[in-house]
Amino acid sequence: MSPVSSNAPHGQSPLRTVQVLGGGNAGSSVHVRSLAAGLVARGVRVTVCAPAEADRAYGFSGVGADHVHVPRSSDPGSVAALRAACTDADLVHAHGLHASFRAALALSGRSTPLVVTWHNRAHAEGARGHLLRMLERRVVRAAAVVLGTTSDLVDRARRTGARDARLAAVALPGRRQPVDQDEAELLRPKVRAELGAMGRPLLIAVGSLDRHRGYDHLLDAARAWCRLDPVPLLVVAGEGPLRPALQRRIEDEQLPVRLLGHRDDVSELLAAADLALLPSSWESRSVLAQEALHARVPLVATAVGGVPDLVGDAAELVAYGDARALADAVVRLLGDPERCAELRERGARQAASWPTEDETVAQVLSVYDELTQPRPLP
Numbered sequence: 001m002s003p004v005s006s007n008a009p010h011g012q013s014p015l016r017t018v019q020v021l022g023g024g025n026a027g028s029s030v031h032v033r034s035l036a037a038g039l040v041a042r043g044v045r046v047t048v049c050a051p052a053e054a055d056r057a058y059g060f061s062g063v064g065a066d067h068v069h070v071p072r073s074s075d076p077g078s079v080a081a082l083r084a085a086c087t088d089a090d091l092v093h094a095h096g097l098h099a100s101f102r103a104a105l106a107l108s109g110r111s112t113p114l115v116v117t118w119h120n121r122a123h124a125e126g127a128r129g130h131l132l133r134m135l136e137r138r139v140v141r142a143a144a145v146v147l148g149t150t151s152d153l154v155d156r157a158r159r160t161g162a163r164d165a166r167l168a169a170v171a172l173p174g175r176r177q178p179v180d181q182d183e184a185e186l187l188r189p190k191v192r193a194e195l196g197a198m199g200r201p202l203l204i205a206v207g208s209l210d211r212h213r214g215y216d217h218l219l220d221a222a223r224a225w226c227r228l229d230p231v232p233l234l235v236v237a238g239e240g241p242l243r244p245a246l247q248r249r250i251e252d253e254q255l256p257v258r259l260l261g262h263r264d265d266v267s268e269l270l271a272a273a274d275l276a277l278l279p280s281s282w283e284s285r286s287v288l289a290q291e292a293l294h295a296r297v298p299l300v301a302t303a304v305g306g307v308p309d310l311v312g313d314a315a316e317l318v319a320y321g322d323a324r325a326l327a328d329a330v331v332r333l334l335g336d337p338e339r340c341a342e343l344r345e346r347g348a349r350q351a352a353s354w355p356t357e358d359e360t361v362a363q364v365l366s367v368y369d370e371l372t373q374p375r376p377l378p
Contacts, residue, residue: 014043015372018086020063020103021050022073027287028095028119030056034173038361040064044368045222049085050369060173065369073098073107082106090372091115093364101135103141113371116143117168118153120284121305137158144371147364151286169355169363172290184271190286195258201232201334204273204297206288207280208264209259214279214302215315219246220323221279222255225330231256232334237263270295274340275333281320283307289315290354293347298340300329310354314346334355 019032029050036046040063048060049070051240061067068085071078083106086092093115094103100116107114116139122132140146140162142165148154148170157165192198207213215236225232234257236246243259250257263269270276276292278301283289285306292299299315301307308317316333333340356361 014045015368016045017047017368018089018092019048019060020070020082020092020099021048021054022083022096022099022102025119027098027284028117030173031056031117031170032095033058033060033063033121034357035361035364036060036065037063038364039358042365044360044365047085047089049082073102078102079105086110086112090300091368093117093368095119096133097135097139100139100143102113104139107142113144113372114142114164115145115147115367116140117147117149118157119149121153121156121172123281133160140165142298145367147367151282151309152305156237163299166367169285169360170285171355171357171360172285172287173357173360177202187268191268193237195233195260195269195272197233197235197272200230201228201274202272203232203234203275203277203330204237204269205234205277205279206237206269207278208238209242212281213238213240214281214320215242215246216249217321217323217326218277218279219249219253219255220332221327222257223253224324224327226256228331228334232274232330233258235260235269236238237261237269266291267295272296273297275300275330277330278302278307279320279326280304285310290351293351296344296347298333298343300326300333301348302326312350312353314343314344314350316343320323 019036021032022028035281036048039046047068048065049068051072052069055061055067070081079102082102086106089112091113092103092107094100095117096119103114105274137160140157140160146157146162147164148157148165149168149170151167154167174287190204222234237260239262249261270291276288276297276299278286278288280302282305289299289301289307289311293314301315301318302320304320316329318329
């Protein structure tokens with residue numbers, strides 16, 4: 001029996017792993033909580049190194065992992081704290097670029113295997129972009145295995161010099177459960193009345209109001225919908241630094257768009273929506289795309305990053321930055337109920353093909369097993 005299996009063989013210590021987080025990314029934090037729970041259930045000792053506020057928010061210690069407070073990367077003591085936490089580890093698994101870089105520094109001079117998962121691509125240009133590329137090179141050369149959540153992240157790791165880069169199986173743990181059909185029928189008129197979308201199509205986008213989300217192009221597309229009768233309403237759930245500029249455009253151009261701010265009822269909003277829109281310049285395994293397909297809501301998305309692999313033929317895909325193509329796709333779907341019904345069915349089938357949390361843990365365990373099994377003597 002492998003030492004990474006659910007129970008260590010008699011007389012053999014369980015595998016000791018350290019999961020390293022920067023503490024800033026919700027997707028990777030939720031993934032690590034799910035991974036920690038699955039590993040602990042299989043007899044693996046797990047320590048999560050992350051800022052204290054991350055443990056309070058995501059509850060790593062609540063699933064049986066030990067939590068060690070390691071400050072964010074800006075703190076000069078973070079690498080020393082991480083090095084101490086990794087002293088007795090059989091394997092270290094870091095998530096995200098900055099956490100991986102600190103883990104590589106902390107393991108310098110040690111033979112402890114380092115596994116790195118890239119969940120997203122950093123967005124930066126100029127001097128900062130150059131710095132991030134340097135960090136990427138340092139990380140992939142230190143890592144025994146790089147797991148990328150999308151095929152283009154795997155390709156990027158290989159081009160950067162990774163010895164071993166693989167596509168990661170990543171479930172969507174703790175996802176908001178879609179509203180069932182009977183409940184949706186009751187909720188739909190209530191939610192649409194609250195949003196001011198009675199008697200008109202309702203479109204939804206979800207995500208932080210940041211530059212890479214493509215909301216400027218989405219507002220460009222919204223101008224084209226003004227000619228429809230009735231005029232669709234676009235609602236955007238999310239908060240971020242672009243809110244003032246976007247709100248100004250909406251008011252100046254009298255666009256049929258509402259910025260809702262942060263919402264905790266995205267499942268209900270999706271249940272009431274006719275279409276979901278994802279206009280980003282890059283996405284990994286988009287939470288909105290996954291939740292839209294689970295909820296059987298037709299999706300129009302940009303063909304970027306991991307989106308094409310994620311959705312397959314279950315969405316309408318357009319080029320990033322092409323507001324006309326985005327607008328045309330929305331207009332076509334609003335006028336084609338048969339195509340919408342087809343996308344709903346395809347979406348349900350595609351969602352059923354995505355990895356489960358158990359499959360995600362199983363893949364990670366197999367990687368750990370490869371890196372920690374004793375090698376036969378020559």
